[in-house]
Amino acid sequence: MGKKYISKRLQNRNLGFQRFISTNSINNTAQTSIEHLTTTTEKKLRLSRAQLRARSISTTQSTTEDEYEPTFVDDESESHDIPYNSVNIIVNIGMILNLVNKFRCASCNRVGEMSEKVTQRRGLLYHITFSCTCSFETSFTNSTELVHSSTSRMDELNMMACVAANVAGIKRTGMTTILGILNILPPVQIENWNKYQKIYSNALDVVKDESHGRAAEEAAEQSSEAADHEGVTNIKVSIDGTWLTRRGHSSLHGVATVCSTADPPKVLDFECLSRHCTTCSGLLAIREHNPEMYQRFSAEHIESGCEENHSGSSxxxxxxxxxxxxxxxxxxxxLRYTTYIGDGDANNELALLDAQP
Structure with a gap:
């Protein structure tokens, strides 16, 4: 009985040691694979995915073999020699002052005589000045200026907040709520927020056009037909539509998408349609009280572009x-879309036959 018990323990230790080596090799591979990445965010994302795969493999082995398993430490507590000089952190201003007061003043050489004052704030950007009792002052700004030809007094941190709000779908109001919970003052005012929005929208348009252009080139290269004398190539595409809400027949917003049938298939173009405009609805509130202002604002809104571009059914x-x-x-x-693959919606075929594009 004793020999069998010792033999079983040795087998378990060998299995645990083999899994430990396998897991370490996966971690080493993850470390090596991130060296070619350029940004800190990409490195952390790639490393986290690799470690999740390692944990999944280790968990699977433990359920099929025995209970001996090396313990993994949480990703945040591990040290992977990632450069943090470009990472943003949330710090209380009082903690910054405590840190500054641990160093000697460059003028009087005394310690702990500094006081802080926020001399300028634009949204998430802070310009903080530290003053010593000897009248020596030093300052720093927590964000860099945004390098853009059309920007004036705009910075990177507020731009990132605007992008994050768009990606999360919470807009400025939602971002203000999140910042308030974190004890952070609101983002830039609505006028400046719209300027950031415009820059972000223009950047998305550039990326979108470049992506569609590359997809069109690939579709033309893989087409079975050669281009005609005008340089137009006939291709086959797939089409589909979606709505903002699950019940498409009552949705106010929808999107129609056309994809190539190349390998791999990619989006060639899309069209967003809407039966509702938020600005137009807001202007209705002043139509009866101030008709002249309503007419002026309506004309400016229509000139800048109304969101409502579909008058038919959803x-x-x-x-x-x-x-x-x-x-x-x-x-x-x-490109000329001569054949399409759809989901059997007869409305698409009838509309194309009537329009003869």
């Missing part, structure tokens, strides 16, 4: 969007 959004995309394919991509 179920007809997909067909209307597909027609618009088909009509501009030759001008935009030098």
């Amino acid at each position: 179920s007809g959004m997909e067909a209307a969007g597909v027609v618009k995309v088909f009509c501009r394919s030759e001008v935009k991509h030098l």
